[in-house]
Structure formats: C-alpha cells, structure tokens
Amino acid sequence: MNRLIFRDAPLRPALELYFRTVGITNYIIDNKALGLVTGSAAVTAEAFPKALFPSVTYKIENGVWIIPEVQPDERFRALLQNKFDCPTFFGEPRRVAGIALRSQNGPLAIVEQGSPPQSIVRVVARGDHFGEVQVSAITEQGLVLAERTQRLEIPLTGLVPRTSGAASEVVGMERAFFADAPITSVLELILKSGGSRVQFERTLEGYISGETSTSLISLVMRSATGPLSYRKENGVWHVTKRGNMPPSPPRFVSLEEVRQGRVQLPLVAGAPRRVAGVLLGEKSLALLETSSTLGLQRVIVSEGDSLDGFRVSQIDRTGIVLQKGERRFLVPLVPLNPIL
Structure with missing residues (x-):
C-alpha cells in the first residue's frame, strides 16, 4: 500500500510526491499552484486523492496530467507574510514536511x-546527500542523516509560529507555544509559572495548539469545547463547564485514536518523546511527554533539570535540548501523529 503523510507541506512538492509515489511520470504542475497540505491517506494512480488536495483541479491530455493555478489558502498567505518558521534542528531551520511510504x-x-x-524544498530518497551527510533512513516519523558515526534525526513536523511581542498576565512569560497539549497540563504550566490558580467544578477535557503572548487562561477558555462560565475570586479562577459537548480532538488525530493509544511520538535519544508545550520567560518551562511500557508520562521541566541521565540544557520555541557529555538531542515541539 502507498501512503502519503503531510504536515504543512508546500503544495507543488506534495503533488510531485503523489505522482512519484503512484508511478505517474508525465505531469505538469503550474508554478502558481500555491498552498499548504496537511493530512495522510492511502493513494493509488487510479483515483486522485481529493481529500488531501481539496483545492486542486486537474485534466489529462494525451496521457499528461496537468495541474493548473491554485489560489493560496489563508495559512499560505500567512506564511508569505512571514508569520511562520521552520523549527530549528542542529543549528539550522529545517524540517520534514512530507513522507511517502511506497509499496514498490x-x-x-x-x-x-x-x-x-x-526556504529550499527538496524531495529526497534514501542515499541522497546533504553536503557531507547522507539520508540513511526515512520513516513515517521523519528522516535520519548520517555523518560518519553521528546520526541526526529530523522529524516530520508542521511550521511553527514566528515569535513577536508582548507580555502576558503570567509572571515573566514572554511567549507560549502549544502542540496538542492537554488543557489540564497547560493549567499546571500556568500555576508553575506563577500564574493564576484554576479550579474546575466539572472535568475540562481538550487540547490546545497555537501560541499566545497575552492571557494563558483566556487561551484555555477559547480552546475548551462547549460553553463555560467562570469567575475570579482571591486570585483563583473558578470554571464551570455547561452542557455535554465532546472535548476538542488533537490537531492530526481523533479522540478515539488517543483513547486507544494509536498515536506516536518522535524517537529521540532512544525513547519516544515530544514536547507538547513551551513557556518562554525569566524561567522557561516545557511540557515533556515520554512513552514507556507503563504508558505516556508527562513532566514539566526547566533548564538545568536532570532527566533519564540527560540534562535539560536549553528550552526554546522548537522544544528542549537534552545533553549528556558532548551529545545533544533536540526533543521537538510537535503534535501527536497517528500510528499508520
């Protein structure tokens, strides 16, 4: 089975990946076919995957597939306005935006x-070179570059918001970034950062993805599914959830996939790990998730903390850096991915 996985992938390379995956060699893609693609699907040459490319039209003339101009969507226009960046891995902005798993x-x-x-966008295969390093592996989680004895893992991930601006009501916080962060864990971050305490009179479920430089508690309120009422007394927010609307799902997976454990984290430093949230300020904090045989573990870390024999040497908007001796590993801020 052929499968494509995209995370904010530029439209033209994403279309090229589809054609190469299913063995279509005669195609023309207009230079003005603009947009970003997110999603995953099994693909064949017999049926164009409209679910992945809903804005794309095509025609076939004399055996040649022709993709005409596509108007950019809102997210792509925001990218042109310099509102998004690639995350930084190994000192350089880079990412894997799409994967093709091919049966043949x-x-x-x-x-x-x-x-x-x-940025420069390329479609690569195993064995291709980046200067002195070589692509040694490509999986549904990203790719591995090899240079002599060193392995550099670049995960499949979406774009990250570009930093700017202003102060927040949380003491010392300059900016916050979230990728499928559980709301209850975000509240722990708020409290540990010196922000307001929150007390819920009914269980609040859901996930947060995005950024804020203003009120974290307001972000939580906006992200919660269903009507809320809340009041602040003696520095404590009292929140009541009204109605029985379902919680909001993570960005790329369903709630059912989360409940059944059918989600995956990038493999970093020998274990599945990811960062679900980052608070940047006088004391930067990160919400780190690690998968183990005992299940998913969440812990809030700051720079200098020790973890599994590593030291948290850096926290920024791309995630955290774990260090042991001269070895450094970036645990990225990325959303949950389904197990395919």
Whole structure:
C-alpha cells in the first residue's frame, strides 16, 4: 500500500510526491499552484486523492496530467507574510514536511531548509546527500542523516509560529507555544509559572495548539469545547463547564485514536518523546511527554533539570535540548501523529 503523510507541506512538492509515489511520470504542475497540505491517506494512480488536495483541479491530455493555478489558502498567505518558521534542528531551520511510504520502491521525504518563504524544498530518497551527510533512513516519523558515526534525526513536523511581542498576565512569560497539549497540563504550566490558580467544578477535557503572548487562561477558555462560565475570586479562577459537548480532538488525530493509544511520538535519544508545550520567560518551562511500557508520562521541566541521565540544557520555541557529555538531542515541539 502507498501512503502519503503531510504536515504543512508546500503544495507543488506534495503533488510531485503523489505522482512519484503512484508511478505517474508525465505531469505538469503550474508554478502558481500555491498552498499548504496537511493530512495522510492511502493513494493509488487510479483515483486522485481529493481529500488531501481539496483545492486542486486537474485534466489529462494525451496521457499528461496537468495541474493548473491554485489560489493560496489563508495559512499560505500567512506564511508569505512571514508569520511562520521552520523549527530549528542542529543549528539550522529545517524540517520534514512530507513522507511517502511506497509499496514498490523505497520511501521519499519532502525536506525544507531555511526560513520560508525563501526556504529550499527538496524531495529526497534514501542515499541522497546533504553536503557531507547522507539520508540513511526515512520513516513515517521523519528522516535520519548520517555523518560518519553521528546520526541526526529530523522529524516530520508542521511550521511553527514566528515569535513577536508582548507580555502576558503570567509572571515573566514572554511567549507560549502549544502542540496538542492537554488543557489540564497547560493549567499546571500556568500555576508553575506563577500564574493564576484554576479550579474546575466539572472535568475540562481538550487540547490546545497555537501560541499566545497575552492571557494563558483566556487561551484555555477559547480552546475548551462547549460553553463555560467562570469567575475570579482571591486570585483563583473558578470554571464551570455547561452542557455535554465532546472535548476538542488533537490537531492530526481523533479522540478515539488517543483513547486507544494509536498515536506516536518522535524517537529521540532512544525513547519516544515530544514536547507538547513551551513557556518562554525569566524561567522557561516545557511540557515533556515520554512513552514507556507503563504508558505516556508527562513532566514539566526547566533548564538545568536532570532527566533519564540527560540534562535539560536549553528550552526554546522548537522544544528542549537534552545533553549528556558532548551529545545533544533536540526533543521537538510537535503534535501527536497517528500510528499508520
């Protein structure tokens, strides 16, 4: 089975990946076919995957697939306005934006290097080179670059918001970034940062993805599914959830997939790990998730903390850096992915 997985992938390389995956060699894609693609699907040559490319039209003339101009969507226009960046891995903005898992041939990956919209986007296969390093592996989680004995893992991830601005009601917080962060864990971050305490009179479920430089508690209120009423007394927010609306799902997976454990984290430093949230300020904090045989574990860390024999040496908007001796590993801020 052929499968494509996209995370904010530029439209033209995403279409190229589809054609190469299913073995279509004769195609023309207009330079003005603009947009970003997020999603995953099994694909064939017999049926164009409209679910992945809902804004794309096509025609076939003399055996040649022709993709005409596509008007950019709102997210792509925001990218052109310099509102998004690639996360930084190994000192350079880069990411894997798409993966093709092919049944007849080896996998392919869309790699973006630099800061969009001036970034360089390439489709690569195993064995391709980046200067002195070589693509040694491509999986549904990203790719691995090898240089002598060193392995550099670049995960499949979406774009991250570009930093700007202003202070928050949370003491010392300059900016907050979230990727499928459980609301209850975000509230722990608020409390540990010196922000307001929150007391819920009914269980509040759901996930937060996005950024804020203003009120974290307001972000929680906006992200919660269903009507809320709340009041603040003696520095404590009292929140009541009204109605029985279901909680909001994470960005790329369903609530049922989460409940059944059918989600995955990037493999970093020998274990599945990801960062679900980052608070930047006088004392930066991160919400780290690690998968183990005992289930998913969540812990709030700050710079200098020790963890599984590693030291948290850095926290920024791309995630946290774990260090042991001279070895450094970035645990990225990325959303949950389904197990395919």
